[in-house]
Amino acid sequence: MRTSSHRLAAIALLAGVTAACSSENNETIIPAQSEALAEPSATAAPDPASFPDVVATVNGVDIKKSALVQQVAGVGAETPPDQDTTSAAFFSSVLDELVGGELLYQASKQRGLTADDAAIEQQLSALRARFPDPSLFEQALAQQGLTLDKLKAQMEHDLSIQNLIDADITPRISVSEEAIRKFYDENPEQMRQPDRLQLSHILKRVAPDATPEVKSATQVALETILEQARAGADFAALAREHSEDPGSATNGGELVVSRGETVPPFEEAAFALEPGGLSPVVETQFGFHIIKLSEKIDGQLVPFEQVQPRIEEFLKQQAVQQEIGNTVESLKQAGTVELFI
Numbered sequence: 001m002r003t004s005s006h007r008l009a010a011i012a013l014l015a016g017v018t019a020a021c022s023s024e025n026n027e028t029i030i031p032a033q034s035e036a037l038a039e040p041s042a043t044a045a046p047d048p049a050s051f052p053d054v055v056a057t058v059n060g061v062d063i064k065k066s067a068l069v070q071q072v073a074g075v076g077a078e079t080p081p082d083q084d085t086t087s088a089a090f091f092s093s094v095l096d097e098l099v100g101g102e103l104l105y106q107a108s109k110q111r112g113l114t115a116d117d118a119a120i121e122q123q124l125s126a127l128r129a130r131f132p133d134p135s136l137f138e139q140a141l142a143q144q145g146l147t148l149d150k151l152k153a154q155m156e157h158d159l160s161i162q163n164l165i166d167a168d169i170t171p172r173i174s175v176s177e178e179a180i181r182k183f184y185d186e187n188p189e190q191m192r193q194p195d196r197l198q199l200s201h202i203l204k205r206v207a208p209d210a211t212p213e214v215k216s217a218t219q220v221a222l223e224t225i226l227e228q229a230r231a232g233a234d235f236a237a238l239a240r241e242h243s244e245d246p247g248s249a250t251n252g253g254e255l256v257v258s259r260g261e262t263v264p265p266f267e268e269a270a271f272a273l274e275p276g277g278l279s280p281v282v283e284t285q286f287g288f289h290i291i292k293l294s295e296k297i298d299g300q301l302v303p304f305e306q307v308q309p310r311i312e313e314f315l316k317q318q319a320v321q322q323e324i325g326n327t328v329e330s331l332k333q334a335g336t337v338e339l340f341i
Contacts (some may be wrong), residue, residue, distance in 0.1 A: 059336055111164060199256075204223070259271070
């Protein structure tokens with residue numbers, strides 16, 4: 001069940017904020033449940049210009065065409081590219097989500113669970129804090145077609161729904177250890193840490209549009225550092241002195257990586273090395289690198305006890321989503337929903 005929060009996420013992304021997808025120890029992450037909205041449709045794509053201004057009513061509350069078009073754009077941006085986001089089925093699915101969101105919002109109002117001003121201001125302050133300059137926040141709002149008042153209204157809507165979920169749905173959800181163990185046993189590949197490399201690297205940054213002369217000079221400089229490393233100079237000391245990678249330079253260039261976590265040229269060079277080996281100078285979109293491999297770490301099954309809390313949380317979230325769907329269906333049955341497209 002999606003709400004309008006994809007627009008808040010888009011604003012956050014414009015602030016340069018990204019969500020971490022792995023733990024500090026690079027443990028296996030249980031993949032998020034697929035949220036495919038609809039199978040690709042062979043029918044002609046609908047023309048929103050032909051829609052009526054009001055595309056649905058929920059207990060007498062209008063859902064406007066403009067809201068549907070905006071939601072389709074937001075959800076479409078988050079949808080895998082192999083899914084058709086222009087089909088009638090996709091529009092219908094997104095409209096159904098808007099209807100469900102309105103039903104849940106109305107239920108939160110009836111239960112006295114609407115978000116108060118303090119909660120809205122707290123979320124707004126957290127969002128503002130992600131921008132180094134207030135003008136950038138205003139620009140992000142404009143890019144999303146929002147005013148500050150509209151943003152606050154969306155926050156009030158989404159926080160109220162979350163209050164309802166927290167009060168009426170989540171407390172009813174529990175996951176047995178038997179179910180957690182069953183998931184662990186039936187998904188061994190998801191419970192494995194991938195093969196990893198413990199390595200160090202030195203990066204000299206070069207802009208992608210740098211002139212050939214600048215690139216050549218940078219490469220030559222790094223070749224000189226490579227010769228020092230081959231002659232036995234301490235690689236960690238060289239990295240601390242010369243590397244321009246802010247994430248690793250201070251700790252001697254050390255990284256632990258698995259396949260898919262770095263850009264392809266870096267990955268190819270790193271996985272071709274044997275422990276103790278040095279790569280030639282490697283060019284990537286970030287500049288030029290030297291890589292030294294310390295250790296190859298074979299993938300292994302994560303012990304049940306280590307991953308148990310995360311499986312439990314994953315299964316709880318699945319159950320919450322299912323119960324949200326059941327709640328929406330009950331609210332539909334008890335109310336009056338009319339669709340006009």
